[in-house]
Amino acid sequence: VKYELYYWPHIQGRGEFVRLALEEGAADYVDVARLPESEGGGRAAVARLLEDAADGRTPFAPPVLKAGTFLISQTANILQYLGPRLKLVPKDEATRLWAHGLQLTLTDLVVEAHDTHHPIAKSLYYEDQKPEALRRAADFRALRLPKFLGYFERVLAGNPGGDRHLVGKSLTYIDLSMFQVIAGLSYAFPRAMEAMSRKHPKLAVLHRRVQERPRIAAYLASSRRIPFNDRGVFRHYPELDEA
Numbered sequence: 001v002k003y004e005l006y007y008w009p010h011i012q013g014r015g016e017f018v019r020l021a022l023e024e025g026a027a028d029y030v031d032v033a034r035l036p037e038s039e040g041g042g043r044a045a046v047a048r049l050l051e052d053a054a055d056g057r058t059p060f061a062p063p064v065l066k067a068g069t070f071l072i073s074q075t076a077n078i079l080q081y082l083g084p085r086l087k088l089v090p091k092d093e094a095t096r097l098w099a100h101g102l103q104l105t106l107t108d109l110v111v112e113a114h115d116t117h118h119p120i121a122k123s124l125y126y127e128d129q130k131p132e133a134l135r136r137a138a139d140f141r142a143l144r145l146p147k148f149l150g151y152f153e154r155v156l157a158g159n160p161g162g163d164r165h166l167v168g169k170s171l172t173y174i175d176l177s178m179f180q181v182i183a184g185l186s187y188a189f190p191r192a193m194e195a196m197s198r199k200h201p202k203l204a205v206l207h208r209r210v211q212e213r214p215r216i217a218a219y220l221a222s223s224r225r226i227p228f229n230d231r232g233v234f235r236h237y238p239e240l241d242e243a
């Protein structure tokens with residue numbers, strides 16, 4: 001096996017961005033924590049990886065990708081590594097830096113989506129920060145979501161390689177990540193996102209096209225795709241969506 005992904009086995013979470021790249025790239029990989037515990041899987045596999053490593057290079061948080069002797073953390077960093085190897089980003093440096101910048105912007109959006117249900121503390125239950133979550137989510141829907149999606153719609157419209165992709169002339173890991181963000185936001189905020197996709201038609205088309213790619217469609221239909229649930233980054237609490 002060429003790649004080992006270490007990520008929580010019960011959620012899509014941030015690991016999903018890596019899973020999608022590995023799937024589209026037809027990579028030889030194992031989603032380690034999804035193996036039975038008797039085969040070294042389960043949450044314990046992730047926990048073990050986050051124990052202090054002998055070489056002092058312990059990752060802070062999953063997802064983590066093991067590739068040969070490399071242990072790579074941070075979603076955008078993992079994708080920057082996998083991109084050229086899975087032919088999911090153009091080779092030239094300028095384009096790769098642009099792509100990485102876009103991925104980091106998606107990372108920021110993911111944090112803000114998370115903070116709608118956990119605006120005060122990760123360590124508290126949603127139920128213990130609900131008034132703050134309601135305020136944060138209202139602001140997210142009214143201002144942040146349109147700002148981020150408007151930005152990505154403009155990037156798509158202005159891509160010199162054409163508006164079928166965010167970067168270059170063919171599919172990149174940025175398109176895959178954008179698909180996942182739209183899928184997650186649509187799960188979390190179905191009503192707000194309905195209006196949003198009407199306002200951002202090019203993103204809506206990109207989302208659909210990625211979903212229909214043969215390898216992605218096969219992956220989404222498989223048991224490897226964990227359903228969205230109320231433990232991941234994207235959670236559906238109806239009261240946080242538009243009235």
Ligand SMILES: N[C@@H](CCC(=O)N[C@@H](CS)C(=O)NCC(=O)O)C(=O)O
Nearest residue numbers: 013014015061062063074075076107
């Ligand atoms: N910026 C990192 C964030 C990683 C992250 O927050 N991982 C979550 C799971 S999705 C976690 O376990 N965090 C533990 C913590 O923040 O204490 C990335 O994009 O990979």
